[in-house]
Amino acid sequence: MRTLAESVDVVIVGGGTAGHIAAIQAARAGATTSVLEAGSMLGGTMTVGGVWMPNHYFTPNGPVVQGIPWELYVKSKETEGLPVPDYRQRRPVETPGYYSYINVPVYASIAEAEAVQAGVILHYHEFVAEVVAVGDTWEITSLGRGIRRITTCREIVDCSGDSDVVRMLGLAVTRSSVSQPGTLQYQIKGIEHEQLWKTEVQALYDEALAAGRLQKGDWAYANMEPFLYYLQHGGHNATHLYDADTSDADGQTRANIEGRERMLRMFRFVRECIPGAERAYLAFMAPHGLARETYHTVGEVTVVKDDFVKATDFPDKVANAFNYIDLHSQEVGCEISFVEADRVPTVPFRALIPKGSRRITVAGRNVSANRIAFAGIRAQCTCMAMGQAMGAAAALAVKRGVASRDVPAADIVALTVEHGAVPL
Numbered sequence: 424m425r426t427l428a429e430s431v432d433v434v435i436v437g438g439g440t441a442g443h444i445a446a447i448q449a450a451r452a453g454a455t456t457s458v459l460e461a462g463s464m465l466g467g468t469m470t471v472g473g474v475w476m477p478n479h480y481f482t483p484n485g486p487v488v489q490g491i492p493w494e495l496y497v498k499s500k501e502t503e504g505l506p507v508p509d510y511r512q513r514r515p516v517e518t519p520g521y522y523s524y525i526n527v528p529v530y531a532s533i534a535e536a537e538a539v540q541a542g543v544i545l546h547y548h549e550f551v552a553e554v555v556a557v558g559d560t561w562e563i564t565s566l567g568r569g570i571r572r573i574t575t576c577r578e579i580v581d582c583s584g585d586s587d588v589v590r591m592l593g594l595a596v597t598r599s600s601v602s603q604p605g606t607l608q609y610q611i612k613g614i615e616h617e618q619l620w621k622t623e624v625q626a627l628y629d630e631a632l633a634a635g636r637l638q639k640g641d642w643a644y645a646n647m648e649p650f651l652y653y654l655q656h657g658g659h660n661a662t663h664l665y666d667a668d669t670s671d672a673d674g675q676t677r678a679n680i681e682g683r684e685r686m687l688r689m690f691r692f693v694r695e696c697i698p699g700a701e702r703a704y705l706a707f708m709a710p711h712g713l714a715r716e717t718y719h720t721v722g723e724v725t726v727v728k729d730d731f732v733k734a735t736d737f738p739d740k741v742a743n744a745f746n747y748i749d750l751h752s753q754e755v756g757c758e759i760s761f762v763e764a765d766r767v768p769t770v771p772f773r774a775l776i777p778k779g780s781r782r783i784t785v786a787g788r789n790v791s792a793n794r795i796a797f798a799g800i801r802a803q804c805t806c807m808a809m810g811q812a813m814g815a816a817a818a819l820a821v822k823r824g825v826a827s828r829d830v831p832a833a834d835i836v837a838l839t840v841e842h843g844a845v846p847l
């Protein structure tokens with residue numbers, strides 16, 4: 424194994440939903456920046472995970488997340504040869520925001536090209552194993568096949584999704600009393616939809632569940648939608664993995680195995696029992712199961728339900744957080760409650776500063792939020808906006824020779840606005 428050394432201003436741990444935006448922002452603002460990413464590409468849950476539906480760039484009243492996230496979205500639509508939807512032309516429908524979809528191969532490649540263009544040093548297939556403070560710098564050990572890399576840096580943005588660095592440093596983390604189930608993304612194609620009858624397929628599903636051929640969680644939205652919905656969407660985003668904990672390799676392995684068991688059971692049922700699905704085939708499977716939540720960083724402030732639904736006007740807001748509350752549980756399935764379209768919740772800087780720390784911030788689903796608030800704040804556009812803000816905070820800290828903890832929130836927002844973000 425080779426031991427390599429690298430020195431940069433800012434290290435982004437995890438190049439996922441929040442991390443790829445944080446990296447591009449930090450680098451464009453002049454900080455030498457590297458990304459240590461355990462996987463093979465940028466985007467994390469939104470690309471590798473198969474959750475290709477970023478919510479929400481817009482409310483019916485206007486843009487809430489723009490900047491680098493929107494720039495990458497627009498560039499990827501241009502590459503796909505598709506028009507960018509004009510959200511202003513849409514009438515308000517039953518949900519107060521609009522779904523957007525990305526094409527994974529295009530988006531991941533565009534994000535990577537923009538990161539490289541900005542000067543971001545990408546290290547794929549490397550996971551962070553240890554972080555220690557050495558005076559005013561961090562020393563990060565990451566491991567990849569044949570490589571042990573020691574990176575020194577001034578600032579870290581933990582975008583690992585599971586508060587990995589925060590936990591390594593022994594800073595406070597918490598878990599929800601009841602964790603939301605995870606999901607393995609897959610898609611069945613080849614179903615002849617014109618052959619499907621709502622009542623017939625529902626009866627077949629109900630019988631299979633009662634007979635034990637299917638299990639609760641194989642169709643996670645049974646409390647909200649008929650089984651026809653599962654078939655119409657080819658099983659996409661449709662499975663619950665109870666107690667999925669992907670914060671270590673053992674938990675990730677269990678989630679993968681359970682996800683694939685559920686997928687196979689459902690696929691066999693659909694192909695063998697549903698009239699019109701005789702030629703169904705499994706067209707897509709994400710490489711690994713996903714958790715919706717594991718460890719939350721305990722920040723200087725924790726966002727709670729009322730902050731989210733009443734849109735508390737935080738004095739140190741750094742990102743918009745417009746989304747519905749999308750709460751998954753083993754008992755119920757999925758409960759969605761909408762926040763009024765006129766209210767735009769925000770993320771305070773203090774919810775991204777691990778309590779007791781000065782030169783590390785977090786972004787994405789590491790955010791300090793309680794169970795209900797978290798079910799709203801974890802949406803991808805919010806994660807990306809947090810990433811842009813914390814990339815800006817890290818770059819400003821390095822430039823000014825201070826700790827990110829001491830960068831005023833207003834300056835962070837001003838820098839993100841220079842890079843296209845919506846003023847807050």
Ligand SMILES: Cc1cc2nc3c(=O)[nH]c(=O)nc-3n(C[C@H](O)[C@H](O)[C@H](O)COP(=O)(O)OP(=O)(O)OC[C@H]3O[C@@H](n4cnc5c(N)ncnc54)[C@H](O)[C@@H]3O)c2cc1C
Pocket residue numbers: 436437438439440441442459460461462466467468469474476477478479549550551552582583584585587605606660713714715786787788789801802803804806
């Ligand atoms: C099943 C499911 C459906 C969802 N549906 C939607 C939806 O429809 N719309 C929406 O907007 N949001 C949705 N969400 C929420 C949203 O996708 C996530 O909350 C968000 O993507 C999390 O972003 P993140 O940056 O925190 O983590 P991730 O995108 O998961 O990125 C974390 C990255 O860190 C890397 N990493 C982790 N640990 C290490 C380490 N030690 N060293 C190096 N790298 C590391 C990982 O490989 C990964 O790339 C859904 C989530 C799930 C699970």
